[in-house]
Amino acid sequence: MHALLSAFTPIWVLTAAGYAVGRGGLLGEQAEAVLGRFVFHVAMPAALFMMVSEARLSSFANQSVIAFGAGTVAVCALGFLAAGRFFGRKTADRAITGMASGYVNSANLGIPVAVQVLGDASFVAQIILFQVLLVSPVILTLLDTGTDRGRVHWRPVLRRMLTMPVRNPVIMASMLGVLVAATDLRVPSALGRSCDLLGAAAVPTALITLGLSLHGRRDGAEATEAPASRGEVAVAVALKNLVQPLAGFGVALLLGLPEQQVLAVVLCSALPTAQNAFLYARQYGLDTALARNSVVASTVVSMATLSLAAWALGPPG
Template identity: 25%
Template sequence: MTILIDVILPVFLIIGFGYLVTWRKMLDESAIDGVMRFAQNFAVPVLLFANIARLDLSGNFNALMWLAFYTGAFLSYFTGWFVARRYLGRSPEDAVAIGFCCLFSNSLLLGIPIMERAYGAEAIAGNLAIISIHSPLLYTFGITMMEFTRARELNLSLGRVVSRALRGVLRTPLVIGIFCGLVMNLLLSLGLVLPAGFWAAADMMAGAALPTALFGLGGVLYRYRPEGDGKAIALCCACSLVLHPVLTFTLGKLFALPTGAIRSAVITASMAPGVNAYLFASMYGRAKRVAASTVLISTALSIFTIWFWIAVLP
């Protein structure tokens, strides 16, 4: 119970506050959209930049941790995609969007604050290592799968599909923040010294990222009322909240990962899909109701699955 009250509850209270404020019309939808745009397009990219720029990549790089996490993620995607296509009778494009819901963990807005509160600020190094390729890799994969699926109907060439996928990924602010952080990390390792004021400004901006994003997430979740598609929603929740962390935990034990690495991988894998799953579905106009309802329901259910994994992990 201490884990629930001290670690998980504060994060979800901020989300709940954003939900309450939106529900009671204290802020309208355009204001909430502005909060989320600030968080996702500016504050969170700066947070990623500042942390990755100063991260000891050689000390926190663990290929087996990446393998455990991303094998679980891709197996969750293909499970969701296959069941949606074969047993639920969804269209090929819908199946890709549903698979993306099973694939994309809310590694940043939920994973980082939960990990930090549970194990301390130094414990998020493994999470940042996962996040450093999370958006670029999974967005590239998801966009490529969707573009290849659509290419069959539009008769697009392979080069056109790859070009569209890369443009979509490289324009994402989170990816830009990650890439800039990696470049800065390299420059710092080569001897570049920046004034303390630069890092103070970056840290001030980064400090606003998580509470703002969590508050905005609560406001956005208010719009996502569960509507129909019960089997598809249950499929996405099961893959993202159960299958992915179980696979990651099993592989982590098989690979004999260090305690810190297995914590970071499993906690990140146990996160709900997050708003990005809905944004992906909305981008293509496919399975939007499934994605929206999954974001809301899985975020609520993740209170209990996160509680379970924090209790299980050493």
């Protein structure tokens, strides 16, 4: 439990700091928007480029990733469908609900939890690659097409989909990283250090931005949307914290994985919603309440689910 508390503490501290800064008005009214754009367009692409470019793509395909991926895809799809069927959401908002339901906080929380419980973070690196290279492009495509204001012609939509890697810094950085990794190129040391410095700002700035959003305006529109948002948050958190770990556990058993790999799959599946869901909603001008509240609620609930997974599947003693 001490290890889990140590892993969660930076998330709570930085989010609380962002809330305090927002409450005090220290950074001005536009701070949330500006910091959100900085993370999405600058810091996150730099971090993703270095992470993917230094990865060994050959280690990506294994049964543990398949087990995790199957549970993730199923839960994201359930969240996407539930948002449309039960809450009347359109495509872009449904994509955010799907992301909130199954996109795990693999970087700033997954790594310390894996090190403490599993002994190393090698599997988390594969999870990061899976989310960055496969899950994120699908979600961003849905967001991009779903926020295509009024243009229903198939040609503009197709053109936007084909040019999205050029227009979206997250996908572009990931693709460049894959190119570097696949061709065994070496990133020049000066460029690598610069990207590392920028990338190091991604997680803390994202958490500060999340905290700023918690002190957002309480206008009439928000009050009207609150009941539906609470229902969606409950669905997203249930899918994230309960269904996804169980799905990963079931697939891992079907594949006959060893006990340590089963623990790794369930533990990573039980991680809370990544703050990327909030950042994407913010970047595309969508309602951020669902993503923001899902990140906070799933982070609190995951303290129990992560502890349960470690106790039930970990080695005795």
